[in-house]
Amino acid sequence: MNHIEYGPLAGIIGVWKGNSGTDVSPEPSVGTEKTPYTETLTCEAIGDVINAKKQHLWVVRYHQVVRRKSDDEVFHDQVGYWIWDADRQQVIQSLTIPRAVCVLAGGTASTELDGTTHIDVTAKAGDPHWGIVQSPFMDSNAKTTAYRHQLTVKDDLLTYSQSTLLDIYGKSFDHTDGNTLLRSDHS
Template sequence: MTTSADPAIDPAQIRGPRKLGPLTPLVGEWEGDAGVDLSYHNDDDETSHTSYFERAVFRPIPIQENGRQKLWGLNYSMTAWRHGEEAMDPFHDEIGFLLWDKADGQVIRNVVFGRGIAILAGGDAGPESRELHFDAKPGEPSYGILQNRYLMNRAEIRDFTSTFTIVDDDTFSYTSDLRLRLAATGAEMHHTDRNTLHRVKRYHPGTAAG
């Protein structure tokens, strides 16, 4: 008979209930110093790259119930500073929720950007998925995009796609792509971001998460 103390059992291969499904590996605090942003800079009237440092925090929330729908999830924040400006105001800040709908096999990203943009994006995923895809389009009744009037007139968002990739137990990376129509140039462009982050703090029962 095999017991829990059996040395032949590798604890790393034992999975708990994983109520957070594919979001489970993200719980904790993360930092990444290899961020790259490609965007249009109004002051210089050019599209160029910016490198950045980023901090992300993912905390579990209570189960959410919409009638028979049950959602498990995380609230999160992601904040980025341009290299050389780490002691100054961040150039990017977002807060939101990542949600797991086990019954429908969906991951949902409900995010608000400090620039006056709100996006509800989603995609198909399984409980052990290592790549999480989030897509949204303006006008879609489920996964859509809203932005303030100024941005709508000057940098209208036409499409949003993003992917979180669980690299290993202490590393995840992401890509993000906002397809914009710029009034300044009359053309479309892809505002992209990518970074790889490493876990700097775990959350465990009985320890403070804040």
């Protein structure tokens, strides 16, 4: 299928699987917990949207399911959209996680001569555009203050690393995640 309208997002469409993920998250008793994980990332091309008659967006909807390697339990579930605005050369990621936190991150993409695509999006709490919205509880107890997601895709290989800055247990904590995935199916 030709997905040229999706710009830099064309390469991420499909079902991806990876088993070399590492999560670093806050744990009050030991400070930091490192957890190896496996992951399935499903990215579906869902077409285009027009805003105010003049902004043309192409949209990929995704679902990320992450399982702890030690017991195969799902310990992170995330849904969202990757959005491409060709006129503004902007990549947008909107995501929500079931802790009552939503992120709208914006950024750019670039493609090397060999076809490797890099995507880099960020959001900050308080930013009026690329921001983070969270419940009153999370705002007071486990506030997400900044988010950055960097993704590289070439053919059937996708890698990402992300940093989610949290204000939790009285300090700032860099909650990080990263994985390498192989495409197991085109959708």
